[in-house]
Amino acid sequence: APVPPPDQKSCGTATITDGPAVPYSCCPPKPDDMDSVPYYKIPRMSKLRKRPAAQNVTEEYIAKYQLATSKMKELDKDQFDPLGFKQQANIHCAYCNNAYTMGDQKLQVHESWLFFPFHRWYLYFYERILGSLIDDPTFALPYWNWDHPSGMRLPPMFDVEGSSLYDARRNPQVRNGTIIDLGFFGDEVKTNEIQMITNNLLLMYRQMITNAPCPLLFFGEPYRFGSKPNPGQGTIENIPHTPVHIWTGTVRDTDLGNGVKSYGEDMGNFYSAGLDPVFYCHHANVDRMWNEWKALGGKRRDLTDNDWLNSEFFFYDENRDPWRVKVRDCLDSKKMGYDYEPTSTPWRNFKP
Numbered sequence: 001a002p003v004p005p006p007d008q009k010s011c012g013t014a015t016i017t018d019g020p021a022v023p024y025s026c027c028p029p030k031p032d033d034m035d036s037v038p039y040y041k042i043p044r045m046s047k048l049r050k051r052p053a054a055q056n057v058t059e060e061y062i063a064k065y066q067l068a069t070s071k072m073k074e075l076d077k078d079q080f081d082p083l084g085f086k087q088q089a090n091i092h093c094a095y096c097n098n099a100y101t102m103g104d105q106k107l108q109v110h111e112s113w114l115f116f117p118f119h120r121w122y123l124y125f126y127e128r129i130l131g132s133l134i135d136d137p138t139f140a141l142p143y144w145n146w147d148h149p150s151g152m153r154l155p156p157m158f159d160v161e162g163s164s165l166y167d168a169r170r171n172p173q174v175r176n177g178t179i180i181d182l183g184f185f186g187d188e189v190k191t192n193e194i195q196m197i198t199n200n201l202l203l204m205y206r207q208m209i210t211n212a213p214c215p216l217l218f219f220g221e222p223y224r225f226g227s228k229p230n231p232g233q234g235t236i237e238n239i240p241h242t243p244v245h246i247w248t249g250t251v252r253d254t255d256l257g258n259g260v261k262s263y264g265e266d267m268g269n270f271y272s273a274g275l276d277p278v279f280y281c282h283h284a285n286v287d288r289m290w291n292e293w294k295a296l297g298g299k300r301r302d303l304t305d306n307d308w309l310n311s312e313f314f315f316y317d318e319n320r321d322p323w324r325v326k327v328r329d330c331l332d333s334k335k336m337g338y339d340y341e342p343t344s345t346p347w348r349n350f351k352p
């Protein structure tokens with residue numbers, strides 16, 4: 001059977017990955033009647049939202065994005081406003097840190113075939129909320145173009161102290177244009193920039209092409225009602241998705257101040273990842289990889305298993321209305337109203 005939307009009544013305490021309980025509740029405000037939450041229908045649109053590559057945006061775009069994010073952060077004054085920045089980050093915490101149960105198991109959307117569709121729907125609503133806060137129905141999130149040499153660093157707009165897009169809880173190594181290591185699991189590799197970029201492109205070729213010739217290898221292992229969490233991740237979730245998180249977050253066990261020790265916050269732990277605005281920019285590129293992978297053709301198509309297609313999630317939209325959404329309704333990003341501004345994909349020809 002498919003995974004049903006999480007049962008809000010039983011939403012409980014979340015746990016920090018590899019750590020103690022999260023010291024606050026990650027549960028969203030409860031809808032009055034969970035059982036009557038309707039199915040979401042993609043609203044009609046006249047123009048596609050075009051997600052730009054983060055390294056190519058204009059000053060005007062940055063100003064709008066910054067403003068939208070600070071408006072979202074202002075909504076945190078009401079800690080139960082589902083549109084607030086913290087509530088938005090808590091969505092990730094609730095779905096990924098054991099706040100929800102599914103049957104007699106904990107619900108976990110990572111390391112399984114729910115990884116791509118869950119994050120697609122999550123960003124879909126996050127983007128609509130930002131757009132509505134600045135009255136721009138065509139606002140589109142930027143994507144962190146880490147698969148292209150010109151995007152292999154923290155996008156500069158996130159590295160401006162005082163900006164709503166800045167987050168102090170990052171590894172200082174990510175500042176000032178350092179080239180990212182897409183295979184980063186905690187050990188710094190001493191190499192030059194050219195070599196690092198070459199490694200990254202090879203890695204992209206491996207994860208998109210060599211190691212993902214068919215759907216289950218790309219999306220991840222089946223995960224159904226009652227499944228044990230973490231059946232197995234797809235190639236892109238494993239690398240570079242996770243390394244980008246670890247590379248950006250603080251180093252584990254370092255002191256975050258006041259004697260609080262780090263569990264990788266913000267980007268390096270599920271419960272806190274959404275507290276860094278760059279999370280949504282990172283995941284826009286993860287989402288773009290789904291489209292790029294299908295564009296490679298051959299057996300690279302969406303899964304057809306009904307348990308995948310009929311799995312559901314729960315989200316609030318920009319009007320604070322609660323909805324159930326299905327995986328089958330998120331397979332085509334254009335039908336959802338957005339697309340990606342194209343950039344070249346040099347990894348396609350990076351055969352080792």
Ligand code: C2O
Nearest residue numbers: 092096241245273
């Ligand atoms: Cu839900 Cu990048 O993790």
